[in-house]
Amino acid sequence: MSGTLLIVDDDAVQRRLLEAMARRFGYEPIVMDGGEQAVELLSQPDRGGVDLMLLDLVMPDLDGFAVLERLKKAGIDVPVVVQTANGSIDTIISAMRAGAADFVVKPVGPERFQVSVRNALRARELEGEVRRIGKRQSNRLSFDDIQTRSETMQAALHLGRRAASSNIPVLLEGETGTGKDVFARAIHASSERAGKPFVAVNCGAIPANLVESVLFGHERGAFTGATEKHAGKFVEAHGGTLFLDEVGDLPPEAQVKLLRVLQDGEVDPVGGKKAVRVDIRVVSATNQSLIDKVKQGSFREDLYYRLGVFPVGIPPLRQRASDIRMLARLFLARFAAEEGRPVRSIAPAALALLENYPWPGNVRQLENAVFRAVVLAENSELTTAEFPQIASALGVSSELTMPAVPEPEKPAQPPVPAKNIVRGLALTKPDGHVRPLEEIERDVISHALNHYEGQMTEIARRLGIGRSTLYRKLSDLNLTDTPCGAPDTTPPEAAA
Numbered sequence: 001m002s003g004t005l006l007i008v009d010d011d012a013v014q015r016r017l018l019e020a021m022a023r024r025f026g027y028e029p030i031v032m033d034g035g036e037q038a039v040e041l042l043s044q045p046d047r048g049g050v051d052l053m054l055l056d057l058v059m060p061d062l063d064g065f066a067v068l069e070r071l072k073k074a075g076i077d078v079p080v081v082v083q084t085a086n087g088s089i090d091t092i093i094s095a096m097r098a099g100a101a102d103f104v105v106k107p108v109g110p111e112r113f114q115v116s117v118r119n120a121l122r123a124r125e126l127e128g129e130v131r132r133i134g135k136r137q138s139n140r141l142s143f144d145d146i147q148t149r150s151e152t153m154q155a156a157l158h159l160g161r162r163a164a165s166s167n168i169p170v171l172l173e174g175e176t177g178t179g180k181d182v183f184a185r186a187i188h189a190s191s192e193r194a195g196k197p198f199v200a201v202n203c204g205a206i207p208a209n210l211v212e213s214v215l216f217g218h219e220r221g222a223f224t225g226a227t228e229k230h231a232g233k234f235v236e237a238h239g240g241t242l243f244l245d246e247v248g249d250l251p252p253e254a255q256v257k258l259l260r261v262l263q264d265g266e267v268d269p270v271g272g273k274k275a276v277r278v279d280i281r282v283v284s285a286t287n288q289s290l291i292d293k294v295k296q297g298s299f300r301e302d303l304y305y306r307l308g309v310f311p312v313g314i315p316p317l318r319q320r321a322s323d324i325r326m327l328a329r330l331f332l333a334r335f336a337a338e339e340g341r342p343v344r345s346i347a348p349a350a351l352a353l354l355e356n357y358p359w360p361g362n363v364r365q366l367e368n369a370v371f372r373a374v375v376l377a378e379n380s381e382l383t384t385a386e387f388p389q390i391a392s393a394l395g396v397s398s399e400l401t402m403p404a405v406p407e408p409e410k411p412a413q414p415p416v417p418a419k420n421i422v423r424g425l426a427l428t429k430p431d432g433h434v435r436p437l438e439e440i441e442r443d444v445i446s447h448a449l450n451h452y453e454g455q456m457t458e459i460a461r462r463l464g465i466g467r468s469t470l471y472r473k474l475s476d477l478n479l480t481d482t483p484c485g486a487p488d489t490t491p492p493e494a495a496a
């Protein structure tokens with residue numbers, strides 16, 4: 001298990017001892033000699049990046065009990081393991097009552113240290129996940145439940161919070177699996193409509209001939225098969241929030257009707273004679289560029305301006321690498337508990353692997369990859385062997401278990417002199433005309449795939465592009481099946 005431990009002790013020897021132990025077990029220590037400093041750090045918006053505090057109870061400036069009290073008052077929720085010198089039952093009970101997760105008696109031995117820290121971290125992750133899942137199911141998932149360490153995501157959350165307090169239509173823009181659904185639920189739960197329905201519709205998943213009936217409802221007998229009257233999603237969401245996911249996939253006729261509903265606040269059920277008044281807040285989401293669709297003529301411009309009054313971009317996971325480690329650990333705790341598997345931690349090499357992968361399927365793909373890894377795991381620690389597809393996409397041996405940054409195992413081949421490449425690459429066609437750039441690019445990338453034996457990091461470096469650009473080009477140029485390249489081409493949902 002990994003994480004950042006804040007060690008607070010006025011005794012320099014104890015501090016050094018705990019710091020060494022923390023490092024030995026793979027934690028990142030932050031060391032402080034007084035309570036005031038610790039409270040200050042934990043009062044920062046991201047809790048100073050601290051996952052757990054090891055707190056001495058007896059200190060001259062602000063003692064351990066006072067620190068616990070200050071944290072409680074300020075609503076700062078960080079697991080705390082207290083250290084006591086005497087181990088008296090009264091002291092321990094008081095500390096646990098004040099909010100400590102566990103205690104250790106000084107001087108703590110390595111085993112007790114490891115068990116206590118690991119259990120407190122696991123318990124915290126599990127509590128968080130259980131709380132989030134429960135809240136999601138009951139539509140109470142708030143912005144505080146969307147954990148992130150990334151500044152771009154924090155900026156998006158800030159925008160989301162601002163939007164939630166008004167009725168403004170929000171358009172969530174982000175790649176598949178980035179958390180748009182979670183975000184929409186948080187907007188609803190943080191708005192005045194929180195106690196009212198939250199109705200989600202995946203516009204791309206409704207058969208084209210049923211879109212209007214699903215959204216706006218129908219009268220009995222309105223069309224063949226309409227044996228019952230159906231209220232439709234707009235009416236279901238009355239008083240609450242309607243989440244239109246993949247809104248860019250709405251067929252043109254439904255777009256016209258949607259625009260009318262948004263303008264008039266009334267829906268016309270299919271086959272109905274009377275319009276029905278609805279009071280809804282619309283949050284929509286798209287993983288395609290809606291403005292591009294407007295330019296191509298497949299999405300109405302007037303509707304785009306209605307829905308996109310307040311656009312919020314959700315960054316892809318590869319742009320918030322600092323979240324990968326945290327989310328992987330959250331998912332591990334959840335799936336290990338759900339599956340009843342004794343998997344406790346992720347080896348540093350496996351974490352490095354996950355942090356180096358571009359995650360085209362974003363958080364959902366990471367979630368699935370960890371799920372699969374937990375099911376595959378034979379030991380209590382996930383290693384690179386449990387992430388074979390990710391390892392192969394990055395050109396790293398999945399047998400690698402050393403805590404090393406997953407650079408390609410084999411040294412790269414010496415570069416071929418530039419003139420050879422030019423010689424092997426035809427710039428003109430047999431008819432003498434210059435070949436299209438796309439074809440030439442395809443040849444260069446294919447050559448690099450073979451030449452560096454599919455080692456994606458090396459290939460991207462040699463081509464002078466980022467790895468995510470490389471993956472995008474592979475997909476655009478249909479090179480994903482090239483034997484040497486063989487990046488993880490499994491669709492995000494099935495990737496794990």
Ligand SMILES: Nc1ncnc2c1ncn2[C@@H]1O[C@H](COP(=O)(O)OP(=O)(O)OP(=O)(O)O)[C@@H](O)[C@H]1O
Nearest residue numbers: 146147175176177178179180181182287363364367
């Ligand atoms: N910050 C987060 N913490 C925990 N889980 C998350 C977080 N963000 C997303 N997830 C999980 O990732 C998965 C994908 O999220 P979500 O369905 O919200 O993505 P999406 O952008 O709506 O995807 P799509 O475009 O495919 O509909 C879900 O299982 C969700 O619970």
